[in-house]
Amino acid sequence: MRFYKKINYMIIVxxxxxxxxxxxxxxxxxxxxxxxxxxxxxATGKIHSGDLYRLKRAYASLPKNIQTIVVFNxxxxxxxxxxxxxxxxxxxxxxxxxxxxxxxxxxxxxxxxGGRDLYGRKxxxxxxxxxxxxxxxxYKSSSRVKVSKIQNDLSNVVDYFSYVNAPNILMSKMLxxxxxxxxxxxxxxxxxxxxxxxxxxxxxxxxxxxxxKERFSSNSFNSQKEALKRYFYNINEAISANRGYSYxxxxxxNSTTYKxxxxxxxxxxxxxxxxxxxYNTLEAKVIYSLKNGSKIYTKxxxxxxxxxxxxxxxxxxxxxxRASRKIVRSIKNKLP
Numbered sequence: 526m527r528f529y530k531k532i533n534y535m536i537i538v539x540x541x542x543x544x545x546x547x548x549x550x551x552x553x554x555x556x557x558x559x560x561x562x563x564x565x566x567x568a569t570g571k572i573h574s575g576d577l578y579r580l581k582r583a584y585a586s587l588p589k590n591i592q593t594i595v596v597f598n599x600x601x602x603x604x605x606x607x608x609x610x611x612x613x614x615x616x617x618x619x620x621x622x623x624x625x626x627x628x629x630x631x632x633x634x635x636x637x638x639g640g641r642d643l644y645g646r647k648x649x650x651x652x653x654x655x656x657x658x659x660x661x662x663x664y665k666s667s668s669r670v671k672v673s674k675i676q677n678d679l680s681n682v683v684d685y686f687s688y689v690n691a692p693n694i695l696m697s698k699m700l701x702x703x704x705x706x707x708x709x710x711x712x713x714x715x716x717x718x719x720x721x722x723x724x725x726x727x728x729x730x731x732x733x734x735x736x737x738k739e740r741f742s743s744n745s746f747n748s749q750k751e752a753l754k755r756y757f758y759n760i761n762e763a764i765s766a767n768r769g770y771s772y773x774x775x776x777x778x779n780s781t782t783y784k785x786x787x788x789x790x791x792x793x794x795x796x797x798x799x800x801x802x803x804y805n806t807l808e809a810k811v812i813y814s815l816k817n818g819s820k821i822y823t824k825x826x827x828x829x830x831x832x833x834x835x836x837x838x839x840x841x842x843x844x845x846x847r848a849s850r851k852i853v854r855s856i857k858n859k860l861p
């Protein structure tokens with residue numbers, strides 16, 4: 526009987542401890558499809574060990590095709606847990622924000638630095654009524670803390686700032702501020718962080734590499750490929766008829782620029798080895814035959830846009846091979 530009483534007593538003690546931990550832990554709640562635009566994760570309270578698990582669990586319940594933002598309202602807590610939160614936020618491209626009329630300090634401000642949008646750009650939102658706070662390491666008994674502990678914490682902070690690409694000058698400000706004080710950052714006093722006023726996400730130009738099978742089975746690629754060939758066919762027709770051609774949407778017919786170019790340089794343009802870099806950019810090997818008999822070899826990139834007339838070349842980037850760099854330097858802008 527005594528054995529069972531001891532077991533029951535231990536279960537009660539463990540239950541009380543677990544309840545206490547849950548009270549002190551960061552309160553994390555998720556709001557799916559807020560305003561049909563974003564996922565919001567609210568993180569309020571003190572940061573304790575185990576909060577990373579709670580953040581992961583909240584994030585797992587949300588759709589992944591839209592931006593997720595972690596909104597903090599915390600005075601901090603455990604340093605290493607704040608670093609773990611920041612690394613998870615950074616690697617999973619979650620934005621960070623501070624709640625209006627609230628603060629994010631100590632280890633919370635450390636986690637805040639990991640904020641990124643879906644395209645990997647910095648996304649740290651600080652309303653004008655909120656603030657961030659940084660200070661150096663806090664130890665309950667600074668006289669008894671081991672040097673190895675301080676060194677380990679310092680190493681973790683340095684590695685973390687490098688991991689999330691945070692400014693070193695901010696780390697210096699943090700380490701030079703005593704734990705009894707706070708280095709506050711507001712939108713008006715901010716000198717080091719790229720902070721946003723609010724939520725605004727623009728589509729990013731994301732380079733997509735296609736497999737060989739995808740490139741040559743894509744209807745879009747075939748259409749763009751034909752448009753690029755037509756682009757060079759029109760240029761060669763213009764050159765052969767002494768009518769000139771246009772670049773950057775500026776017609777060169779009868780212009781001094783075109784006459785100089787036609788008399789001195791271009792004779793024929795040959796395009797080959799066209800491949801797709803992403804949804805509207807093609808790469809092609811282009812050979813320019815000059816009137817003096819020499820040739821220029823380049824690997825160019827052409828961006829196309831679709832309008833009522835179909836795909837059209839809207840911009841180009843001339844990339845000469847090493848042997849052709851010298852001659853291209855003076856006539857680069859004139860090459861089609």
